[in-house]
Amino acid sequence: MLRPALVAIGAFFTLMLLYSFGAGAVSYISEPPAATVEHEFHLPPKEVAFSFNGPLGHYDRQQLQRGFQVYKEVCSACHSLKFVSFRDLQQIGYNEAEVKAIAKQWAIKTPDVDPATGEMSTRDPVPADKFPKPFANNVAAAAANNNAIPPDLSLMTKARHHGSAYVYSLLTGYQPQPAELLKKFPDAATPPGLNYNPYFPNLNLAMAQPLVAEGQVTYTDGTKPTVDQMAQDIAAFLTWTAEPKLENRRSAGLAALVFLAIATGLAYAAYQNIWRDKKH
Structure with missing residues (x-):
């Protein structure tokens, strides 16, 4: 008795699933979804070659330092790096003295407590500190950025x-x-205070164009600071902040694959040697 009941229940759910799928397909064909401005004009990211692309890619330390310079001189006025410490910069080629100087000369001071009075104060950052936030809180950040929090x-x-x-x-x-x-979607004009960018999901964002002209940043290594170059460099730097151990992870993965390949070969050779005379 139990088996026929289970078969009937399974058949019922299968039929309901097929019915739902068929009804959805018919509805989609007869009443296709209306075109949206985001669907038609949002563009996929451009193709760009980075040194760290691919399974064997690695970071270009000079590029990372240029990207940090772009962040320092352009992006840090609005955007934080709350998970990155000044001393982490040693990983991209700065020595200890340079890191100390960068921290001390940082435009934004680090919040602290005066040990004598217990009152809030500020001090120069040290290498162990995270990069200071550009705004005291989200209210201040929104007030300075057209109600958008960077x-x-x-x-x-x-x-x-x-x-x-x-x-x-x-x-x-x-x-x-x-x-x-504008001709196809006259109501989709970019609102005042926003900026059109087809690579942003809803096409309009509050951030004004940050990289506006060649020479906005002066690179110390002599690289020509075009807008395209600065954009590539800051993208590379932000990839490093998100994945500082990327090279180590790939090296470990490659070593593991080599080990597994050797171990597989040895295991196969052992199998052939042990069972060679036992095959019929």
């Missing part, structure tokens, strides 16, 4: 699909709204 950039390339390419595309993607968009 996101922390520490893990930005991990939080976005095609993270490195997304950051690069966003920074180089600011443009006027296409006439075709």
